Amino acid sequence: MSAMGALRKLQSFCAVACELDYCWAWSDACCIDKHSSAEVQETIGSMFAWYRQSALTIVYLSDVPDIGAFGTTEWFRHGWTLQELLAPERILFYTRNWSLYKNLTSSNHKADVAVLKELEMATGIESWFLTNFFSGLDDARSRLQWASSRRTTQPEDITYSLFGIFNLHLPILYGESAEDSLGRLLAEIMSRSGDISVLDWIGEVSPFHSCFPAHITSFQMLPLPPPQP
Template structure:
């Protein structure tokens, strides 16, 4: 499975089922999402797998029923995937350790930082994280170190 952020700009347009159906992915040569799809398939093949699954082109979005069923099933598909390839389009090859840290900044309705806190990452704000812990009932460390999964859902 490919875990990735969808490209929204025209040059990054993600391929749909109709764009690749009946075609050989390795021979497609248009820019943007096709390159990402082709590279994903190559990596999966080189790892010894014969099949690869990418949400943008493996779900028929023209069928509302299939789309809804697929969206409802995706968590389980990812959970049972034997290989998940994570493509980080915003992490540059020159990145150093720490590039995967996820930053959270809370904004108010008028787009000003919550509590006027202008720090780079609100996960490092004791006041904000304590308040979040109180209102959600979720331990502050669990919020800061959030890891999606089925345990402690």
């Protein structure tokens, strides 16, 4: 996005927040000093909590026309947007021209049954998780599967985008390989929870550890059911 396009997006975002009677708004596009490693570390460690505690999360879908459906929007393909979807208790989606999605009057799209069904179809995430999600180590294999088809500009960011979802605070080491960042995450999950379901994957072996996959795409298959006693 051009600088002018980013400015227009920010102005429209603030205008919508103002129309909804909010006096303050936070945007990750301009409120993070990405030149400060300390601020980046703090932000990534706190972002899930910020979204959870927000009065409202406003999502702009630049590729969804006013009369279109959002099932194929790129927003659902980005790594960082997974926590933006799961963490907030209240969320509103806006289309290309900053119209409320489908012109619905709901104050929370997560409370709209029809939109919730669309979200479930678009993301593969059950509606129960969309409305009742808590960060932590439960359902670790499912959480990895939700992220497995998403992508980020920096390869290691696909792992860092999951730290808040798992409520883990690990060092942010830009420049490390994607294999190492994923390996650190999986090792921490197993160390803290003993959950061996994260070993349920198909794909290339990681140089970090032979029990782990090299890429998060290896979790795209649905998790196997636990063995019966």
